[in-house]
Amino acid sequence: MSTAVVTGGAGFLGSHLCDYLLAKGHRVLCIDNLDTGSLQNVEHIQSGEDFLFINHDLTEPLFLDEPVNYVFHFASPASPIDYQRLPLHTLKVGSYGTHNMLGLAKFKRARFLVASSSEVYGDPQVHPQAETYWGNVNPIGPRGVYDEAKRYAEALVMAYHRQQGVDTAIARIFNTYGPRMRPYDGRAVPTFLRQALEQKPVTVFGDGSQTRSFCYVADLVRGLVALAESDENLPVNLGNPEEKTLLELAETVIRVTGSSSEIVFEALPVDDPQVRQPDITRARQALGWEPEVSLEDGLQRTIDGDWEERGRDTPNLVARDQPPGREES
Ligand code: NAD
Numbered sequence: 551m552s553t554a555v556v557t558g559g560a561g562f563l564g565s566h567l568c569d570y571l572l573a574k575g576h577r578v579l580c581i582d583n584l585d586t587g588s589l590q591n592v593e594h595i596q597s598g599e600d601f602l603f604i605n606h607d608l609t610e611p612l613f614l615d616e617p618v619n620y621v622f623h624f625a626s627p628a629s630p631i632d633y634q635r636l637p638l639h640t641l642k643v644g645s646y647g648t649h650n651m652l653g654l655a656k657f658k659r660a661r662f663l664v665a666s667s668s669e670v671y672g673d674p675q676v677h678p679q680a681e682t683y684w685g686n687v688n689p690i691g692p693r694g695v696y697d698e699a700k701r702y703a704e705a706l707v708m709a710y711h712r713q714q715g716v717d718t719a720i721a722r723i724f725n726t727y728g729p730r731m732r733p734y735d736g737r738a739v740p741t742f743l744r745q746a747l748e749q750k751p752v753t754v755f756g757d758g759s760q761t762r763s764f765c766y767v768a769d770l771v772r773g774l775v776a777l778a779e780s781d782e783n784l785p786v787n788l789g790n791p792e793e794k795t796l797l798e799l800a801e802t803v804i805r806v807t808g809s810s811s812e813i814v815f816e817a818l819p820v821d822d823p824q825v826r827q828p829d830i831t832r833a834r835q836a837l838g839w840e841p842e843v844s845l846e847d848g849l850q851r852t853i854d855g856d857w858e859e860r861g862r863d864t865p866n867l868v869a870r871d872q873p874p875g876r877e878e879s
Contacts, residue, residue, distance in 0.1 A: 551600075553577040553617060555660075557608055557651060558624030560587035562730050563665065563723075563767065567622060568592060570771045572600060579614065582625065583607040585639070586632045591730050608647035609639075618658040620778055623651045623703075624665040630693065630819070631736035637695040644699025645706070652710045655718075663719040663778045664707050668789065668826055669697045670722060678793075678827040681722065681785045691821040704785065711783055719777050724789025724828045728767030728848065729855025739764060742800055743852065746809035756818035758797030761825045765790040766848030769841035776837040789828035790841040799845075806849045 554571050558564040559580030564587065568578050572595065580592060581604045595601050606612055608625045626643050627633040633640040648664060655662035671679045672687030687697045704720055711718040727739035734744070745752045765788070773788040794802075800813050833839045843851070 552619040554620040555579045556622045557581045564624040565591035566767050566771050609642045618660045621655045621660050621662045629735040629737050633696040640695045644703045648703040656716045661717045666722045667700045668724040673823045678829040680829040693821045720785040722787045726765045726770045742803040746803050746807040746811045751814040752800045752811045761793045763790045766843035773839045782836045787828040793827040
């Protein structure tokens with residue numbers, strides 16, 4: 551049986567990845583310090599021979615006394631609210647954390663996959679974004695801690711691959727949504743869903759003309775595992791190529807939820823990218839992968855998933871998750 555380490559495994563994407571890997575017959579070691587994740591995301595998985603949860607901060611070294619075949623490195627604050635609350639930690643987990651996990655993969659001769667992000671493209675001057683585009687990132691803006699951590703992690707992965715011979719993969723993940731997102735994590739889909747389901751105004755930043763693409767989590771996880779099982783070492787975009795404006799997303803959420811909410815407009819955040827759309831030619835060719843779930847279907851599945859339970863979470867969840875004084879350490 552093959553063993554996969556999933557860091558950030560108690561988070562949104564990591565927990566879906568754990569489910570998928572277990573269903574495919576892998577043994578899973580889920581490693582998380584619960585900074586932004588929750589045990590609730592993995593409580594449905596029986597702990598035992600096939601699944602082990604390890605509470606560990608990845609900025610510290612990790613020793614595992616058993617064979618490992620895959621390392622999926624997903625640990626990192628991911629929503630702007632989280633990484634702006636944890637700027638130093640975001641840089642540390644992208645740097646030390648990635649070093650530590652690459653060292654583990656090297657020692658175990660495991661295939662290593664890092665969760666990079668479309669944010670490495672910054673506010674792109676090229677549209678849609680192919681992997682050959684080098685990006686346009688503001689290193690000193692409020693988003694720089696996340697964007698540059700991901701860019702540094704990519705550089706590190708390629709160095710371990712080229713100089714140390716580690717078998718590595720880089721997934722450039724575009725906006726993904728689905729069950730287990732936190733209603734107050736600040737990302738567009740859970741925010742709009744929460745507002746629409748509560749019949750409150752749906753808040754769109756700017757005039758809503760900025761574009762994003764939204765990939766349903768089951769599609770993404772299928773692509774991640776296909777990438778891990780491939781022999782591709784260069785970055786691969788994984789996301790839904792169907793481009794939507796934020797205004798279209800808000801309208802779709804209101805339609806799918808049957809809400810009577812109105813749409814209101816708020817100031818655009820600093821360095822908010824104007825456009826975002828993956829060119830997934832490489833994923834199609836190298837992995838035979840493309841998304842299958844439509845936005846309407848994915849939103850419905852998100853609501854049917856665990857939304858009612860999550861909806862009871864309060865904005866304080868963010869504050870409760872964070873040990874006091876963490877950023878000073
Ligand atoms: P998430 O916040 O739900 O999950 C991140 C997980 O990492 C959490 O469980 C958190 O507790 C854990 N973590 C953070 N720091 C840690 C540390 N030092 N040690 C151990 N665990 C730690 O976010 P997500 O949306 O599931 O994102 C997962 C990964 O995918 C991140 O690396 C993110 O940058 C990347 N990504 C996500 C998206 C998306 O749309 N969701 C898009 C691009 C990239």
